[in-house]
Each structure stands twice: as C-alpha cells, then as structure tokens.
Amino acid sequence: MALYTFRLPDIGEGIAEAEIVAWHVQPGDTVGEDSPLADMMTDKATVEMESPVAGRVVSIAGEVGDRIPIGSVLVEIEVEGDVGEGTSTGSARTETTLQKPTPVRPEPVEGREPGAEVAQGASTSSARTEPDHLPATPVRPELVEGPQSNARVLASPAVRQRARELGIDLAQVRPSQDGRVRHGDLDQFLAYNRSYAPAGAARADEQVKVIGLRRRIAENMAAAKRAIPHFTYVEECDVTALEELRAQLNAGGLDRPRLTMLPLLIVAICRTLPQFPMLNARYDDEAGVVTRHGAVHMGMATQTPGGLMVPVIRDAQAKNPWALAQEIARLAEAARNGTARADELSGSTFTITSLGPLGGVATTPVINRPEVAIIGPNRIVERPMFVPDGLGGERIAKRKLMNISISCDHRVVDGWDAASFVQAVKKLIETPALILA
Structure with missing residues (x-):
C-alpha cells in the first residue's frame, strides 16, 4: 500500500x-x-x-x-x-458561478410580466440579477415530481448520511447539476423549505455556515456599502401607454420572442445613457480614475439557486427589444443552471435590478461595484389619476403606475445628474413611440 x-x-x-x-x-x-x-x-x-x-x-x-x-x-x-x-x-x-458577486436566483426572466423580478445581483462588485423586467420570483429548489426512492438518487455517502441526520428524503431534493445531489443542494432545499421536517418531528435549530457564493455575495455587498456613499432617487412613471404598446407588439403574431417590460425599459435606458456618460461608468477608487464607457454592457441582477448573480448583456444599446428579450432569457437560464461563462458574468457598466411583483413601492438597490449606478423598476400598480380630457379640462382615469429607483455613487454622480437621467428615461417610458423611433 x-x-x-x-x-x-x-x-x-x-x-x-x-x-x-x-x-x-x-x-x-x-x-x-x-x-x-x-x-x-x-x-x-x-x-x-x-x-x-x-x-x-x-x-x-x-x-x-x-x-x-x-x-x-x-x-x-x-x-x-x-x-x-x-x-x-x-x-x-x-x-460558472459569478465573477462579481453574483450571486443566485433573481433572474431577468423573459416571459415574466413587468412585475417579474430581477433580484439584485451579487457580483464581485455588488449586484446580482433577476427577471422579467428582471427576474420574477426567486428561483427555488423545487420538489421532484413523482415518487423516487433514495436508492435511485445519485449522492455521495457523506451527502446521504447528512440527509439521514436531517430527516430529508433525497428524492425530494432537486439536483443542481448532472443529476447528483450535493451538499449545496441540501442547503438550498433547507433554505427554501424552512418548514420542512420529518413527519411528527419539530424542526431543530440549525447553524448554517456562510460559504461559497453566499460568502462572496456577503463580502461584495459589505465592500460596496463600506466604500461607496450611496444615494437613492425615486420617481413615479405612468406606464399605461407602454403596457398598451407591449400588448400590441405581442399580439402581432410574428415569430419573435414575447416582450416583457424589461427589454423595453433597457431600450429606454440605453437611449438615455449617452446624454449622461458619468452614469455608464466604472470607478477605480484606488487609481482615482473613472472610465466612461461608450457601449452599454447591461448587468441583470438575477436570483439563482446558489445566490444572486449578474449576467451581462453585451452591447445592449445595439439590440432591439426582441433581441434583448432573447438574450435576457438565455442569460437568465445560463445563470440558473450554472452554465454561464465567466465572461458572461463580468464587465457590466450599468446594472438593472428588480423584485418584480414583490418590489414594493420603492427600493434602495446596492451598487454593483465598481459601477457607479444601479436602477430598479418597482411593482406596477393601478390607481386613479387626473388626466387631460381633451377639452382643456381633466377627468379621472385608471392608470398603471410604476416607481423607478436609482442608486448612485455620490463620489462620481451628483444628485442633479441622477434626477435628470431618470426624468429623461421617464419621458421615453411615458411616450413609448419614441422608444421604437
């Protein structure tokens, strides 16, 4: 021996x-x-x-x-x-896991409605990505349909022993890759099934080590908040006309991907950023250099089974809404199943993040360092508003409203610039014909 x-x-x-x-x-x-x-x-x-x-x-x-x-x-x-x-x-x-924080299952999910979420991504910087207009609901390990015995589940002896100690039926755990259940899959099962416990037993207290992707997310988020003086600006937008346009485009019967709110918002953002080059930038605070980027490499905070990640749409400014919808769906799926390449998880110049239907009235997203700005669409709600009646007066009408939140690095971006940028994006959103012009 x-x-x-x-x-x-x-x-x-x-x-x-x-x-x-x-x-x-x-x-x-x-x-x-x-x-x-x-x-x-x-x-x-x-x-x-x-x-x-x-x-x-x-x-x-x-x-x-x-x-x-x-x-x-x-x-x-x-x-x-x-x-x-x-x-x-x-x-x-x-x-692939993520180069910048990134996290692990918000996903800009094409096919989700504007409420879909985009979780804030973690990347080595600090954001991560998500859904429809970013990801919709956080991805979670779901139970495997149909009966399956533990003997048929691929898992190492150590994983089987741990599952037995926790009282977990391995047949209920979805493997993240190759059909083999690993320790990380057990962790995800427990994280998203907190009430799980074997029949007749109470769930015991459990200490979970912060490791792997979750630790990197924690470190990047802490570094972003520690190093960057954030400020957040929120504005309300009337998206009634934009939603009508989206419905019309989807009803065209053309062989194109269905549009969610996300690709339309990205088009509006990309059309506005050239007027505000300081926002589409990365700040090397050690060298004291701000790099203003000509192209928009849009990071999408996406929730994945392992945590928040930020896949990147390269040259988003050169893509139409349908091309963006296709790329959003592809990158979100790659982030979720772990096939995203390292170059698809790094190099973003501006990030969009959203919690979709869970987004609430407003959010204060954390900047994806070393970027200097991150924008977050919030939940769409319907409310009565005063609108012109066409006769010089006003009438009350039901409108679809959505708040947009932007967080900026105050070392690089002034409040006036951030507010002016959002107002310019709002103009496009509320006059959607300009988005396709």
Missing part, C-alpha cells in the same frame, strides 16, 4: 487560493478514479476536483468554508502499489 497525496492544482485563473464549498468524500470512503472529491470555488468559477487514482481516503484538508492555497494538500488517498506523491490535477469540471 502507498499514500497518494493530491494537491490543489493551479486551476489556471491566476488565483492563489480556492474555497472548499463541498466535500464529496470523508476519511474512510473508497473512491474510484475520476470520482468527485470536492467542489472548490475561485473568484470566477466552481470547480469539481476529481480523483486521479482509486483507493481509500485517509485524510482531507479543512472544512467546508476553509480557503486552501494552490499547491497545498487537498486529499490523501491510500492506494495499491507504489504511486508516490501526486500533484496531478486529476480531472476538473468547471461550472
């Missing part, structure tokens, strides 16, 4: 360490070649480390949440024969 030492390889992203977000083995477990050992999170991705050899696990390095330097011992495996110390990277499968 020999001891094979598996060291954490250089994942090729120029990082010095990675965080343990899940163990798939414990000391004493038997593993085969290419069996999953652990999920490691870097700033850009979650990588599943696989064993290059078959044998029995002797020791593992650290607990979930610990950060391990590149090149340090991750797992020691007892193998047949004389293998020597291994430094092989084994086989690693990468799934």
